[in-house]
Amino acid sequence: MNLDEIRTHISSLDKELLTLLAKRKGLSLEVARSKLKNPRPIRDQEREQALLVELINVGRPLGLDAHYITQIYHTIIEDSVRSQQALLQDLLNPQDEVPAISVAFLGLRGSYSNMAARKYLSRFQATLVEHNCDSFQQIFDTVESGQAQYGILPIENTSSGAINDVFDLMQHTSLSIVGELTQPIEHCLLVAVDTEVSKLKTLYTHPQVYQQCSQYLKTLPNVTVEFCAASSNAMELVAKAQRDDIGAMGSADGGELHGLKPLVTGLANQKQNMTRFIVVARKPVEVAEQIPAKTSFIMSTGQQSGALVETLLVLRNHDIPMTKLESRPIIGNPWEEMFYVDVAANVNSAQMQAALVELKDIVRFIKILGCYPSAEVAPTHISAKALSQETALGQDTLASTKKAHQNKPALSPQETTPNSVLPLSLQVGRFNMSGQEPLLAALVNSWPETVSLQEMARHLKEHGGQVLALPCFGVGDHQHEQARLQQLREVAAQFDLAAMTWVHTPEQLKRAAESLDVLLLQPLAAGREALLMAAGRCTRPVLLPVSEIEEETLAAAELILAQGNQQVALLAGQERSLSQLLSLQKHSRLPLVSQLNGQDALLPELAGALQSAGVQGFALRFDESESLAPMQQLAQRVYQG
Known part of the structure; x- marks a missing residue:
């Protein structure tokens, strides 16, 4: 075949792959429907691991390595899980079909909150009506008043930590958390015209972005930093000015919406920079029992010794994993704290209901902020043991190994006795070195x-x-x-x-x-x-x-x-x-x-x-x-x- 024929053949194979992927997705939705009558978790990671191992064993003789296969199927499995979860949630929380969905977020078009809102609400396949807000309080007000159906709020960042203003406002709102998502945050230095870093005199940015990029900004001692209400406001200022001595800090995607281009990328102090957003609405949602859920609540305890520990023991005794614990001062009550807690549990589950009954007996205040599907769809990892499936070694290698073994002196009993002292375990990346x-x-x-x-x-x-x-x-x-x-x-x-x-x-x-x-x-x-x-x-x-x-x-x-x-x-x-x-x-x-x-x-x-x-x-x-x-x-x- 000549080059054109090869490319035509590849295009034909690509179309066949898309058809097969669509069929697979349809079957995965049928699996979700079958679980309505027989409630079982959406994910069966043991089955996923067995599937991946089987596919790797099939693919290796075809010249496809394990990494190639797992990367493809991680994407397929994640889409399958999210599609099944969305179907079950839609069936459990039916809504009238609407031509548009309205959302309130911080900043203008192109802000990190705006990009998160677009990502989260894209599954509804409806026109998005966007409400730009200047503050977190305005987001709450816009949703509470009915002007917007949803509000998107950043709650924590891997670099700068908790966003305290949002925690404080959640204490007093009537809104419920109905969803979450985690968004990679990739800060760039954005400019409107061709220029160099040495020419810049002023940078516009949001205080959170400034905090997350502080190490890079220290390398620019001659640049003045001006704060804006949101990253998108900074982008808008630079886009309108069209000058070579000013820049904005924000995402490349957001900057593109304003006609800006990145001059420097990867500015965050912490290279794995992620922000977790919560989604709020006037009505709470139910979470299907087949779906991993989170429940968020706030509570205050007494001042006596061990009061907080006692509440945490309730969660432990009911086998409820806690994923977040944050404290904020209670205004008007010096030295008293309100605790914000996230747990990996469905609020309607028997174990969570039992825990809440016990908690109400030992705390001064407790309020459920919301129960919602967990956004995390962690990839199923194949253990090193599974990847090291034995392959046939050459006979010469086996023979030489056997001969060397015959000539090796026997180990003394003292040396072969397992150590009776249990060593500490060590976490290296995602691997646990525990033996x-x-x-x-x-x-x-x-x-x-x-x-x-x-x-x-x-x-x-x-x-x-x-x-x-x-x-x-x-x-x-x-x-x-x-x-x-x-x-x-x-x-x-x-x-x-x-x-x-x-x-x-x-x-x-x-x-x-x-x-x-x-x-x-x-x-x-x-x-x-x-x-x-x-x-x-x-x-x-x-x-x-x-x-x-x-x-x-x-x-x-x-x-x-x-x-x-x-x-x-x-x-x-x-x-x-x-x-x-x-x-x-x-x-x-x-x-x-x-x-x-x-x-x-x-x-x-x-x-x-x-x-x-x-x-x-x-x-x-x-x-x-x-x-x-x-x-x-x-x-x-x-x-x-």
């Missing part, structure tokens, strides 16, 4: 040049690895190092891996902790104590290499723990005997990661012995051009025995 599923890390000696970083991450994921470590420091100027940190973080997230790098100084640790999931300490003799103390003050898990003298290792670990950070694991080289490792684990109660030689013919047997002794993680060191195949052998041994 149930050992953590596997690839320590790559140099930045990849002969292969792409994406290819390396993809192969690591395919072979059962969970952590990718690359050197990001000592490779050039500050800007180059920051680029590596960002690239490592993005690629690791793309392939559902945890990201790690080596840090030698407190300054490197601080920068790495802002981007990566776990930090590998490499203390230099001159600044050892300063680095250990900095590690103790950070909130990221740290990996501490084991020194030759056990007392030195224990003292270093204790120094970190004493500063507050309890997320410490020990990294031991292969030269350490099992008895030494057991002694370390016994005296520190810290998780232990063993660094092994990937070229060792006895790698699977050695890993099995270490795992039996209580080692909770393994690290293999690679050059960037080396095959990651030893990781697959290791994964097959520690996950499948």
